[in-house]
Amino acid sequence: MPYDSSLLETGKQFREACQIVLDYGFSEKTFNKNKLNRGTYREVREKIPTLPSALVQTARDTASESLKQTKLAKEIHRKSYTIRYDRRTFRFYPDSHTISLTTVKGRLVFPVANSPLIEKYRGEYTNAQVFIDTRQRKMFVMVQVEIVREVENKVENKEIRVVGIDRGINNIAVLSNNMFFNSGHLKDVKGRYRYNKKRLQHAGTRSAHRKLKELSGRERRFVLDTNHAISRKIVNLPFDVFAFEELNASGMRKKGNGRGFNHKLGSWSPYHLEQFIEYKAEDLNKSVIYIDPKYTSQTCSKCGYRDKNNRKGSIFHCLNCHFELHADLNASRNIEVLGKSEYFRLLSTSQSLRSDESMSTDMGETSNKPTPSGVGS
Numbered sequence: 001m002p003y004d005s006s007l008l009e010t011g012k013q014f015r016e017a018c019q020i021v022l023d024y025g026f027s028e029k030t031f032n033k034n035k036l037n038r039g040t041y042r043e044v045r046e047k048i049p050t051l052p053s054a055l056v057q058t059a060r061d062t063a064s065e066s067l068k069q070t071k072l073a074k075e076i077h078r079k080s081y082t083i084r085y086d087r088r089t090f091r092f093y094p095d096s097h098t099i100s101l102t103t104v105k106g107r108l109v110f111p112v113a114n115s116p117l118i119e120k121y122r123g124e125y126t127n128a129q130v131f132i133d134t135r136q137r138k139m140f141v142m143v144q145v146e147i148v149r150e151v152e153n154k155v156e157n158k159e160i161r162v163v164g165i166d167r168g169i170n171n172i173a174v175l176s177n178n179m180f181f182n183s184g185h186l187k188d189v190k191g192r193y194r195y196n197k198k199r200l201q202h203a204g205t206r207s208a209h210r211k212l213k214e215l216s217g218r219e220r221r222f223v224l225d226t227n228h229a230i231s232r233k234i235v236n237l238p239f240d241v242f243a244f245e246e247l248n249a250s251g252m253r254k255k256g257n258g259r260g261f262n263h264k265l266g267s268w269s270p271y272h273l274e275q276f277i278e279y280k281a282e283d284l285n286k287s288v289i290y291i292d293p294k295y296t297s298q299t300c301s302k303c304g305y306r307d308k309n310n311r312k313g314s315i316f317h318c319l320n321c322h323f324e325l326h327a328d329l330n331a332s333r334n335i336e337v338l339g340k341s342e343y344f345r346l347l348s349t350s351q352s353l354r355s356d357e358s359m360s361t362d363m364g365e366t367s368n369k370p371t372p373s374g375v376g377s
């Protein structure tokens with residue numbers, strides 16, 4: 001280009017601000033942005049009063065990152081006149097091939113060369129960097145565009161299959177696809193262990209004590225094996241997402257039937273089953289989602305009506321639409337619906353869906369004069 005003197009001056013001041021922060025960070029051994037700000041703000045303002053404060057900030061961020069990169073191991077002398085811009089300090093207009101930038105002379109508009117990339121990548125323009133090559137007297141700008149791919153595109157034609165899983169005492173797990181894993185066998189075996197243990201405790205002899213220890217070990221392994229078997233069966237089902245109710249810190253359901261678990265199933269905990277499913281699902285590239293357990297057992301999975309009295313023991317009977325179903329199954333269907341919406345909510349906010357792409361374009365290559373014109377900021 002046609003090199004712009006205001007931009008060059010901005011680049012110089014930006015570099016100076018960076019250097020003050022770099023020196024301070026190095027001597028104080030910190031790259032913490034707040035500390036850098038407190039320690040250098042005044043000096044930067046006094047020495048470089050014409051640098052806009054938003055650029056003072058991006059200069060500080062730039063310096064902080066360099067300090068972090070070098071792990072504060074060596075002094076950094078910034079040579080380049082690269083200026084970093086963020087959402088507040090630049091605006092890119094792809095249709096008119098212009099960019100407005102904050103400079104020491106206020107906000108100025110510059111033409112940028114046309115580039116096929118501009119057409120290819122449309123999205124939100126989040127960051128920009130202006131590179132100034134003083135030797136070749138050239139400037140160019142790189143604009144970063146954030147493309148938010150639509151969730152629908154991502155899951156392309158592939159229906160995401162979600163299953164809701166309700167955990168309980170009589171049924172270890174009830175799945176919204178009508179599968180029940182009951183605790184009958186688990187309870188029987190546990191009962192047998194309990195009986196044998198009591199007998200041995202009664203005997204009180206040394207050999208009984210040894211046997212007791214042995215028995216406890218065997219019981220633990222049995223519970224472990226049961227959890228492995230159930231979790232394997234569940235994750236191998238043709239579902240992509242397994243939705244559970246979130247447990248509270250003690251591993252119990254927030255709804256509050258935790259005491260029952262402990263009493264009836266001894267050391268068996270729904271928390272372990274959930275963990276097994278979680279890591280097995282991960283191996284298969286499937287997801288586990290947790291939802292808020294509030295009202296899942298009181299809400300009708302057919303009409304959505306919520307009432308405490310909808311549930312009578314193991315039977316769910318909707319007082320509104322008179323739909324009737326096994327109570328755990330009804331809950332699992334609510335969990336499925338909530339799980340599905342939670343899955344898509346996480347998907348749409350997830351970083352993995354965003355991709356940053358950069359495009360660079362020479363500034364002012366199309367016109368001989370950048371004809372900076374002021375625009376309000």
Ligand SMILES: [Zn+2]
Pocket residue numbers: 300301302303304305318319320321322323
């Ligand atoms: Zn209903």
